[in-house]
Each structure stands twice: as structure tokens, then as C-alpha cells.
Amino acid sequence: MIIDCHCHAGKGDGLTGPWDTDAPLTDYLEWAKEAGIQKTVIFAAFHSDYRVANREVASIVRKYPNRFYGFAFIHPERDRGRVYEMVKTAVQAYKFCGIKVHRYDARITREICEAARSFRLPILYDVMGEVAVVELLATQYPEVNFIIPHLGSFADDWKAQLALIDHLVRHPNIYTDTSGVRRFDILKKAFERVGAHKFLFGSDGPWLHPGVELAKIRALHLSVKEERMVLAANLLRLLSKAGAKASRVSGKAGAIPAGLPPSRYRDPWLAGQEVFGLT
């Protein structure tokens, strides 16, 4: 079982670059199939209204529920005051299981972290090299699991990537994904120092080729057990409590420990269930 934890989908409404214009999945799905990737976490491209963009992602997830997991894209500033309602809709109506936030939009807020805590969702927050905030996120919201993609910097900022390693080691609720990490020497060092339990395989499709990104994981020569963790089990563990009993009162949940994920987020490969492809 291989799950890509990071892929964009749907139309943006900008015209600045591919990232806010369109994230078509047609080629991506071919590439993923070739690479043996069975499932993918999808979230919107940049958009001026994430309520619209999340709805489009929801329509894709609804059509292929065995192929995709949906994350709700939230804008920290523009969506201020309505985050809880947006996340509630995402979880209850769209069956989404995570939140995506990008520093390019604005810095992450307490409102978002609290909504994530209420619905027990992981937050995939692209810090764009601003790694120091991870210290605050990890300690202020120990019950929330954060995935900091690209080892902290899509832009190959090696100082940021090195700095994230320390956070991955020290904070049980901080994870990273391997998408777009070009500096293989740093990636390798990070695995050695941190351990495979903190890494998720991701591609940043549809703009990056998931097979090329997957080759990086293979090139790390992990043990079979470690590779399973990176390719599926770590993510499934983070999703295992997603959407469980929404509550504004929280603090008890705690970072999700290792264990077998229940019900719909269980790894079908581990559980011996049939894996459905997109046909």
C-alpha cells in the first residue's frame, strides 16, 4: 500500500502560475498508477475562496472515495472567524480528514489549530522556510499533529531544512513529508537522525511526478518496515482519529500514538482488505 500524502486538485481562480490556476489530475493518476500508488491525499490549489475550492475537492473525493482523502484548505486571514464552520463542513459533509494551510496565504493562527484540535485533524502547514514557528505549534498544541511539508522548504533552503530536523527529533507531534525535497543529502541525514516514523511520502502532484518522488524513498534503502511506515502507516496513524467526536472543549486527546488505526483510515494493505483503484 502506497499513499501519496500531498497532491493538489481542482481549479484555482488566479492566473499567476500553475499553483493558482489549475491542478488537473489526469496525468497525475496515470503516473501514480505506473508508480504503484493506490491512494492520494488531495487539497485545493491556491484560491481566493477556499469554500469554493474545497467544494470542488469534495466532489472529487465523493466520486472516488476509495482513491482519495480530502484535506480542507484554509486561509488564516480571509477565513478568520469562520474556520470552525469550514472545518465542520469539511469533516461532516465532505468526509475530509485533515487541514492544509500555506504560509504564502498567511501565517497559521490559533483559530486553525483549535479547529484542528476539536476535530482531531492533522494540519499540513507549509511554513515556507519559517521553521521557528514549529516550536510554538508543537508546544502550544501538543494534541495536534502537524505535517511540515518539504522538510520545511520547497525552495531548497538548506538552513530551514536542517533546522526542521531538530523539531522532528524533539516534538512527538511534528512530522514532515518528502515532497519536492531536492537535497538528497539532507533528506538522508534527516532520516538517520530522526527515524522513519516521522516521515510521510508525498509528491506535490500534479506538478511533480509521484514516481520520481517515490524513487527518492526507494533510494534511501530503508528497511521493509520503515518503508511501510513512510509510504502509508504513518499517515494512516495521523488520520486514525480524524473527525472523531467534534468538541470545542479539548486538551485530552493527546498526540496520536502508534497503534492500529480504526475503521475507514485503516491501512487496507495491513488489514488485508481489498484495495480499490480508480477505474
Ligand SMILES: [Zn+2]
Ligand atoms: Zn503543495
